[in-house]
Amino acid sequence: MPFYELTLPVTAVQAKSLERILTDLGAVGITYQDDSNVPIYEPLPGETPLWDFLKLTALFDNEPSANGAFQLLSIHLPGVEILRTQLQDEIWERMWMQHFKPMRFGKNSWVIPDGYEPLDADAINLFLDPGLAFGTGTHATTALCLSWLDQHDVRGQHWVDFGCGSGILAIMALLQGAERVTCVDIDNQAIEATVQNARKNNVEQGIEIVSPEAVSEILHKDGILANILAAPLLQLRPIFADMLKPGGQIVLSGILAEQQKQLSREYAQSFIDIECENLEDWVRVSARLPR
Known part of the structure; x- marks a missing residue:
């Protein structure tokens, strides 16, 4: 029809x-x-x-x-x-998925789209059906965050996925051993995709959904993943600082290369040990609160 x-x-x-x-x-x-x-x-x-x-x-x-x-x-x-x-x-929203194939991030983390089997059964394999929500790993901003999770120990920690999209970052953190991830998104479709994908990966018990209006209630967390864009990230710096416990970490993406210096200067007001990594035209900024 x-x-x-x-x-x-x-x-x-x-x-x-x-x-x-x-x-x-x-x-x-x-x-x-x-x-x-x-x-x-x-x-x-x-x-x-x-x-x-x-x-x-x-x-x-x-x-x-x-x-x-x-x-x-x-x-x-x-x-x-x-x-x-x-x-x-x-099915317009799925036509692009013909180009979405298994991808590895770091040394041991894979994202496996629907219809594919893992290439390495011993690796950490995240099975994903993004639906209409943003976040598959094909974009550099998501890839930068997935690579960070592959390289850092989050076992037993409670993280926040701010702007969770498909839930890919929250789920990867849980598969890497995080105890819990609080997910926030303004799009109900993204929340639905996150819950469905968490269920697909048998980590739904580790997902906590918090509405955007209740973010002030998020406190004392170990880290924040925020793959959004530089403009809101600049405004969110004090809010993110309040969400974390001393020594808590942030991993920020969605930042263009020319925005890196401004964002780093802003976050230096609250955070230390700021590190940046580039991929294509995008930058990931990570840092932590002082203890």
């Missing part, structure tokens, strides 16, 4: 009302893209920023609904160019 897309330029003011109208007209999904080349970085918990000018794409699972929506939009938005596209029936 084919799907149908309508794409049109809108303002942020128009977006919410049009979203409700299109949903009522049968849209099964609505997405936004920047239409003015203004970046929005990873938001802080509770934030839902939106561009001033954007492209709205509405997905319909039948042609009559798409045509009806097109006609209504044409009447109420005269002069606005509305692009109509017919899509073949595909």
Whole structure:
């Protein structure tokens, strides 16, 4: 069964009302893209920023609904160019997984996607179905964190995965011997993927979910994994410091090479032993609180 897309330029003011109208007209999904080349970085918990000018794409699972929506939009938005596209029936969110194959991180850690068997049965093998959540190990930012976990002893510790995505970092920490990992994400889909993947790896008993609104309750932890982006990381430094016990560690990723110095200077206000490692255009920053 084919799907149908309508794409049109809108303002942020128009977006919410049009979203409700299109949903009522049968849209099964609505997405936004920047239409003015203004970046929005990873938001802080509770934030839902939106561009001033954007492209709205509405997905319909039948042609009559798409045509009806097109006609209504044409009447109420005269002069606005509305692009109509017919899509073949595909599981779009999974098509990219044909390029996702078993990968090794460090000396002894593997990520094994669904449909593959471990290449080394004696290694630490993490079985993963990311679904729609970010985090497979294919991106340099995730790879940098997985390599850090392969090289450091987290046995018996309680860590935080801030922005857990697919849960890949939390699960790897548990497979490496961590006792517990507290997971935080603003996306409910990410939390669902984390729980499912933890169950797949038989470590769900080690996962604790905390809502973004309750992060102030996270205290006295051994370490924090945060693979998000530099902008929120800069703001989160005092919050992260409060989450950790003396000597607690941070492992930060999602940082572009040109952002490394600024972020390192910010974290030097609370942390010591700052170390950086590059992969492609990305940087991992690790450090610890003084004891």
